Amino acid sequence: MCMAMRMSEVPLKLFNSLTRSLETFEPVHAGEARVYSCGPTVYNYPHIGNMRAYVFADILGRTLSWKGYALKHVINITDVGHLTDDADDGEDKLEKMAAEKAQDIWQIAKHYTEAYWDDIKALNIREPAHWSVATDYIEEMLDFAKSIADKHCYECETGLYFDTTTIDDYGRLARAVTEDGEGRIDTVEGKRNAADFAIWRKTPAGEKRQMEWDSPWGKGAPGWHLECSVMGEKLLGFPFDIHTGGIDHREIHHPNEIAQNQAFCGCGGLSEATNSGARFWMHNNFLVERSGKMSKSSGEFLRLQLLLDKGYHPLAYRMMCLQAHYRSELEFSWDGLNAALTRLKRVVMAVERLADAVASDPSHQKFAPMLEKFDAALADDLNTPIALTALEEALAVKKVDANVKRAVIEKMDAVLGLNLFGLSRTDLRIRPTAAQMSEAEIADAMERRKAARAEKDFGTSDAIRDDLAAKGVELMDGDPLGWDWKLA
Ligand code: AMP
Numbered sequence: 001m002c003m004a005m006r007m008s009e010v011p012l013k014l015f016n017s018l019t020r021s022l023e024t025f026e027p028v029h030a031g032e033a034r035v036y037s038c039g040p041t042v043y044n045y046p047h048i049g050n051m052r053a054y055v056f057a058d059i060l061g062r063t064l065s066w067k068g069y070a071l072k073h074v075i076n077i078t079d080v081g082h083l084t085d086d087a088d089d090g091e092d093k094l095e096k097m098a099a100e101k102a103q104d105i106w107q108i109a110k111h112y113t114e115a116y117w118d119d120i121k122a123l124n125i126r127e128p129a130h131w132s133v134a135t136d137y138i139e140e141m142l143d144f145a146k147s148i149a150d151k152h153c154y155e156c157e158t159g160l161y162f163d164t165t166t167i168d169d170y171g172r173l174a175r176a177v178t179e180d181g182e183g184r185i186d187t188v189e190g191k192r193n194a195a196d197f198a199i200w201r202k203t204p205a206g207e208k209r210q211m212e213w214d215s216p217w218g219k220g221a222p223g224w225h226l227e228c229s230v231m232g233e234k235l236l237g238f239p240f241d242i243h244t245g246g247i248d249h250r251e252i253h254h255p256n257e258i259a260q261n262q263a264f265c266g267c268g269g270l271s272e273a274t275n276s277g278a279r280f281w282m283h284n285n286f287l288v289e290r291s292g293k294m295s296k297s298s299g300e301f302l303r304l305q306l307l308l309d310k311g312y313h314p315l316a317y318r319m320m321c322l323q324a325h326y327r328s329e330l331e332f333s334w335d336g337l338n339a340a341l342t343r344l345k346r347v348v349m350a351v352e353r354l355a356d357a358v359a360s361d362p363s364h365q366k367f368a369p370m371l372e373k374f375d376a377a378l379a380d381d382l383n384t385p386i387a388l389t390a391l392e393e394a395l396a397v398k399k400v401d402a403n404v405k406r407a408v409i410e411k412m413d414a415v416l417g418l419n420l421f422g423l424s425r426t427d428l429r430i431r432p433t434a435a436q437m438s439e440a441e442i443a444d445a446m447e448r449r450k451a452a453r454a455e456k457d458f459g460t461s462d463a464i465r466d467d468l469a470a471k472g473v474e475l476m477d478g479d480p481l482g483w484d485w486k487l488a
């Protein structure tokens, strides 16, 4: 029996790092949600920890859409200005990589931007309204810097620096930062306070950078923090709703962005969150891996491509991310990935039974508790682990019209983004790229083996099995999940 949906809409609560508390989301512009996510620095491939940051931003965006807001999402591409040390020291990451590889810096940026987009697509992360590329905004960065330079900056030999004592509440987001900017770089000649940071970095006399522009402070390049302030302001307007990034950004990058934003907006203190440029500052916790494979300097680091090469479907990694709350640390292990894959496969097998159904009205009393649970979980600071259980409970509902069930699952998957109706269980087979047999050859051998067994010709059937094993294909007769084979 169908009835009007009784789902009670729970107000969306999100954890604001600025106040360290859960706050109810109220949009700045009625009906809209404007979100800026710090994007990749395209000097190297992203690792899967970096990609966790975008899965989180994607779930946030999809939840805002679920709640009925028109989403305007920006992710930036940092192709200049990010130094090897976030706290204002070292070399520009892209200049360094270009020099090491003796390659054109623009080619480096293009190559790694495209590699990042491949991962975005593979993880079914929705495209933002804007991919804003830092080097496209140099003029705007110069205008922003000029507008705050007199009151808040000073020039020294290496660049134009922001004086962090000129605004109230510097470092409130980080909390750990002491007044003298503990842990910051104070070795730069002429810096007034350890926490001060460059908003424009001059090219040293006698040197030429591949990326440099004229400015009132000499030839040089923008500081990394300046980029995000400017692109956020230009594309979303201050204050916008939510700024996201990984938890490392809570310590240096975002406090510095906030300081610039305060200066730009007239210096209000942070007891009024909007003076920071955004109402909410949200941070995902890290993906960690105990043996050090997350470090890009470790040689073979954990790229999504490594998971694909080992035969895992990329959405198994998305499932792994969703099984943890975004504010919890998540430990990567191959066992953990296997468990996520098995869970995804169970879900996909249940969804395959709905393949012939046509989604109809999802309102049905049998599904109301799951939809309510799903909504309440998301509204509770994006609790995807609970939302996943609501999805599984909905799939387990018996004696119900398949069309209604399909509509419910489609609705939930629009938030979880597991592409459940686009996947089949065979897509999820573990299939390393170095495998020696094609899918068609395996299917053919399995057909021949099935025919031999039907005729009780076990000699032939065993020979086929052995031949498959020699080529790395392991048959899985009687597997509870119905996997016919996997590549061993
Ligand atoms: P980057 O390209 O280094 O600027 O990093 C891109 C995004 O990944 C930023 O939001 C970082 O905070 C985030 N990030 C870096 N390492 C990890 C990690 N291990 N787990 C989760 N997020 C990370």
Ligand code: ZN
Binding pocket: 037, 038, 039, 228, 253
């Ligand atoms: Zn940023």
